[in-house]
Amino acid sequence: MLIRNATLLDGGVVDIRVGPVISAVAAELSAGPGEPVLDAGHGCVLPGLHDHHVHLRAAAAAAASVRVGPGEAEDAAALAGILAAATPGADGWIRAVGYHDAVAGPLDRQLLDTVSPPLPVRVQHRSGALWTLNSAALREIGLAGHPDGRFRRGDGELVLPDNPPSLAAIGEQFGRYGVTGVTDATPGQGRGDLDDIAAARLSGQLPQRVHCMAPATLAHDEIAGLTLGPAKMILDDDSLDLDALTAWIGAARDRDHPVAVHCVTAAQLVVTLAALRVAGTHPGDRVEHAAMVPDDLIADLADLRVTVVTQPNFVAERGDQYLTDVPADEHGQLWRVGALREAGVRLALSTDVPFGAGDPWAAMRAATTRRTRSGAVLGEHERVSAHTALTMFLGSAEQPDRPRTVAPGTPGDLCVLRARPAEVLARLDADLVAATVIAGEVVYRSVR
Incomplete structure (x- = not known):
């Protein structure tokens, strides 16, 4: 396919010949016989966005769920209204997501x-x-006598029927955002789970390139349609164990496999950095979220050369709640971007969909403004430029912190926008996406 009149982010206007890889970029290219042509109309053309931390099956399930967070329900009465209006799934269940205690207090079976x-x-x-x-x-799952109906991650008590949702809707959503690749950060996935995702991709249900976090035992497996990334570990403050984490990282090192550690508190980050120092680091190691980073840990992150994949969109989505729930002297530690970048920390952005809204352009805006929904600024010193925020979604799956470019020999994945670079950077708006190209094929085209 030939894309004409494309304005690159640096302002140069070129034609681009694209297939599985980009084969030519020049001031003017002639279309071959029967070659499809897309006229970008001097709009900006970027490497396709890569969302570096998503949860595919959870996102697909959430798309068929009702949202009951503080933005949707202000109290118990509103929660009741949303659930009463919800359409049950094919299995007769109502699934709701996004709840927070600010809606109606701690939720248990009696309140529900x-x-x-x-x-x-x-x-x-x-x-x-x-x-x-x-x-x-x-009653449906045989636990009628359960005391409170509350089940925490990893307790093993809750087992629900497994009805994997279609990934087609989430694939379409990614296309509308100009996303051509994602990293699935779901923990605990085995070979069967990965095979299911690969089948969805190979069938065309999910057109985006998919990089999946996977246990070190699968490090050298080849799964058509996927690439495999770091082993994932989720930490919880009430069960932090430095020796166990160090041993787990060491087992990954024995297989020359990187790790990705979920850190949303300062305590989790302290333990993770200590374990990495003892077990040794790998170029592909990552810290997921880094939701709280005290000043005295920034230099450690930079020194260990670990990549931080963070989500500033939560400043916009949850910032007003943070202002209430998080002590004022810790506000500056939340979802840091600017200070990490200034210190030389390897850094990339993501949305954490479905736990975040899933719009990478909104995440970019949040990184530049640091504004909550009410308009308050949370961590003004953590702002970055629009150009910087955009490029932190342009890294590859294997090297999230290194922005890709539109150049011959690079993958044929492109985001075509309906505006020139200056307007794109001024607005950072998904509405500007005109077309999304993956391996030289248009998978999304705006009707505008």
Whole structure:
């Protein structure tokens, strides 16, 4: 395919011949016989965006769920209204996501029974770490006598029927955003889970390139349609174990495999950095989220050369709640970008969809403005330029912190925008995406 009149981010206007890889970039190229031509109309053309931390199956399930967070429900009555209006899935269950205690307080089966219809209802906390089931749902899974209906991540008690949702809708959403590749950061996936994702990609249900975090035992497996990335470990403050984490990292090192450690508190980050110092580092090591980074840990992150993949979109999405829940003297530690970048920390951005909204352009805007929904500024010193925020979605799966360019020999994945670079950087808006190209094929084209 030939893309004409493309303005690159540096302002140069070129034609681009693209297939599985970009074969030519020049001031003027002639179309071959029967070659499809897309006229960019001097709009900006970028390497396709890569969302460096997503949860594919959870995102697909969330797309078929109702949202019940503080932005959707202001109190118990509003929560009851949303659940009453919800359409049950094919299995007869209502699935709700995004709950926070600010809506109606800590949720248990008794409270959920008072606000839910007489159907099985499952509500996921916005952290992704807690599920609450009402009495009808508990009866459905044979746990009618459960005391409170609350199930925490990793306790092994909650086992629900596995009805994997289609990934087609989330693939379409990525296309609308100009996303051509994603890194699935779901922990604990085995070979069967990865095979299912690969099948969705090979069938065309999910056109984006997919890089999946995988256990070190699968490090050298080849799965058509996927590439495999670091082993993932989620930490919880109430079970932090430096020796166990160090041993787990060491086992990955024995297989020359990188690790990715989920760190949302300062304590988790301290333990992770200590374990990496003892076990040794790998060029592909990552810290996921780094939601809280005290000043005295920034130099350690830079020194260890670990890549931080963070989500400033949570400043916009949850910032007002942080202003209430997080001590004022810790506000400056939240979702840092600017200070990490200035210190030389390897850094990339992502959305954490479905736990974040999933729009990378909104994440970029949040990185530049640091504004909450109410307009408050949270961490003004952590702002970065629009250009910097954009390029932190242009890294490859294997090297998230190194922006790709539109050049011969690079993958044929492009985001075509309907505006020139100056307007793109001024707006950082998904509405500007005119077309998304993956391996030389248009997978999304705006009707505008």
